[in-house]
Amino acid sequence: MARITWFEYFTEDAEKDLAFYKDAFGWESQKWGDMPYWLVITGRDEPGIDGAIGMPPMEGMTQKVVNTISVDDNDAAVAKAVAAGGTVAVPKRAVPGSGWLTYLMDPAGILFGIMQYDDTAK
Numbered sequence: 001m002a003r004i005t006w007f008e009y010f011t012e013d014a015e016k017d018l019a020f021y022k023d024a025f026g027w028e029s030q031k032w033g034d035m036p037y038w039l040v041i042t043g044r045d046e047p048g049i050d051g052a053i054g055m056p057p058m059e060g061m062t063q064k065v066v067n068t069i070s071v072d073d074n075d076a077a078v079a080k081a082v083a084a085g086g087t088v089a090v091p092k093r094a095v096p097g098s099g100w101l102t103y104l105m106d107p108a109g110i111l112f113g114i115m116q117y118d119d120t121a122k
Helices: 014-025 074-083
Strands: 004-010 028-031 037-041 051-054 065-070 087-095 099-105 111-117
Touching (some): 014 028, 014 037, 014 051, 074 087, 074 099, 074 111
Parallel strands (some): 004 051, 065 111
Antiparallel strands (some): 004 065, 037 051, 099 111
């Protein structure tokens, strides 16, 4: 069964929001590469998921929080989601060293991601 394994939070002021979550909840963050994108650790040895805070939202993104579902095969998952009534919002792209990511909209218009983890993605 596919599970939510990642969240992304898009903002216009990442440093302000990172400081808020650190002060309020103790979240740790680390800048990822040259992009305006910070990996977020929400806890250690507790149930939950980690994620990222980035800026600004990409074109085609209509909400600020996106949950990402882990799948074994990105192309097959996209095909199943579209057949079930979803639509592709941002086409499949490589996340270097992490995998293959596609953003979709469910029939209610909620944006979500699907990620096929693959450390050879370029």
